[in-house]
Amino acid sequence: MSGINPLLAGCLHELPRILELRDNPAVRARLLPPPTAEDAAINQEWKESIEPDLRHLLASASEIITRDLTGLKPSPRAPDCCFVTFPNTHTAAWMSALNQARLILSVLAKVDEIDMNLPYSQLKGEKVLAVIQIDAFGILLNQFVERELKPSRRAKPNHPGPKRRKKQ
Amino acid sequence: MTPSNAAGQPGVIQIVETITKSELSTPWNVVVHNDPINLMTYVTMVLMRVFGYPRAKANKMMLEVHNLGRSLVWSGGREQAEHYVHQLHGYQLLATMEKSST
Numbered sequence: 001m002s003g004i005n006p007l008l009a010g011c012l013h014e015l016p017r018i019l020e021l022r023d024n025p026a027v028r029a030r031l032l033p034p035p036t037a038e039d040a041a042i043n044q045e046w047k048e049s050i051e052p053d054l055r056h057l058l059a060s061a062s063e064i065i066t067r068d069l070t071g072l073k074p075s076p077r078a079p080d081c082c083f084v085t086f087p088n089t090h091t092a093a094w095m096s097a098l099n100q101a102r103l104i105l106s107v108l109a110k111v112d113e114i115d116m117n118l119p120y121s122q123l124k125g126e127k128v129l130a131v132i133q134i135d136a137f138g139i140l141l142n143q144f145v146e147r148e149l150k151p152s153r154r155a156k157p158n159h160p161g162p163k164r165r166k167k168q
Numbered sequence: 169m170t171p172s173n174a175a176g177q178p179g180v181i182q183i184v185e186t187i188t189k190s191e192l193s194t195p196w197n198v199v200v201h202n203d204p205i206n207l208m209t210y211v212t213m214v215l216m217r218v219f220g221y222p223r224a225k226a227n228k229m230m231l232e233v234h235n236l237g238r239s240l241v242w243s244g245g246r247e248q249a250e251h252y253v254h255q256l257h258g259y260q261l262l263a264t265m266e267k268s269s270t
Contacts, residue, residue, distance in 0.1 A: 035265055054258060096260070099206070103203075103205055103260055111204075149213055149216075
């Protein structure tokens with residue numbers, strides 16, 4: 001990922017810290033909602049058997065991108081911009097982490113649909129920074145999504161390709 | 169449930185729970201609910217990935233979620249419905265399963 005402007009880079013620096021807020025009760029309720037609206041038995045069974053797997057999924061995405069972000073550095077050709085390199089196999093983790101962060105921020109700052117459509121100048125208090133970060137992570141997430149939706153990108157990740165013989 | 173060797177013994181009441189054929193065959197609906205934060209493109213991508221829907225169909229369902237608040241994205245057996253809801257939650261979509269009324 002390259003051409004990351006200072007605002008996006010600043011938000012990315014904050015990403016691991018934001019993801020750590022995952023265990024806040026209100027955040028947890030959003031990230032791990034029950035599977036049914038009314039069936040207590042199914043919901044309880046889900047909590048015991050499925051929820052641990054989902055929690056692990058969320059946590060592992062966070063761990064992967066936190067490690068990747070240690071490589072975030074200024075671009076040699078454009079010092080105002082940054083870049084970070086990671087394998088294609090980490091794409092799912094990046095999308096998960098960016099989406100998690102957007103949801104975490106929205107829950108903690110109580111951002112609703114109206115807030116998301118207001119100009120930044122009309123937002124108040126903690127909502128200002130939260131919406132800016134939600135939008136910033138949304139820009140990055142959308143780049144991943146657009147790449148995934150491109151029809152040409154049907155090759156599986158980690159495809160090794162043909163081996164080349166060394167010249168003798 | 170009591171063990172089978174308890175049947176017929178004095179003072180033992182055996183209760184057998186029978187799931188009727190109609191309950192087993194009742195389809196379950198998987199519903200995706202609106203969330204103002206999830207990107208529309210992201211929701212479309214997830215529907216394509218989880219259900220294998222073509223982009224046009226996934227996009228149509230995403231727009232239903234966006235405009236109507238919810239969309240019925242799949243209907244079928246309970247176990248498969250649970251599997252799909254599990255996957256959708258893995259992408260942080262708000263999804264539930266409910267017994268079909270039809």
